[in-house]
Every structure is written in structure tokens, then in C-alpha cells.
Amino acid sequence: MPFVMSDCRLYLRGEKIPTAYVEVSVFGNKIHYGYEKFAVALTEIFVDVLDIPPQNVYVKFCDLDCWGVGGKLFDGAR
Secondary structure: OOOOOOOOOOEEOOEEOOOEEEEEEEEOOOOOOOHHHHHHHHHHHHHHHHOOOHHHEEEEEEEEOEEEEOOEEEEOOO
């Protein structure tokens, strides 16, 4: 589920230039399988849709050990 914040000011090297910072939370993938391909695909979307240069698209992956939804806990340790 995407959460988009528009009209934010991101400065890169002291200049206000088109930049994207993307945070992706992933559950149960400690070996980071597919992260690189996913980062490439995300970058291509930002280039194609928002015309942001690929070198200005930053993707941060957050590994989740636990996740809760609908009152249920999904624990990657189990």
C-alpha cells in the first residue's frame, strides 16, 4: 500500500532538484531476495512517471521481523 507525500522539499548536494526517497518495508525476507530487481523497477517508475533522474532516486529497504494485521501477529521467527 503506497503512501505518497507530494510537494516536499528534498535537497541534494545543497540544491533543490527533482529527488525521490522511497521507503519499502518487507516482511520475512532476511536474505534480501529480489531487492535489487525491485529497486531497479521502482527507479524506472520514478524516471518514467515523474522524470526524476535515476541517480536521484533513493530506495531504503526496511526488514520487518514481525507484522500485525487484523489483530493477528505474523512473526518471521516462527
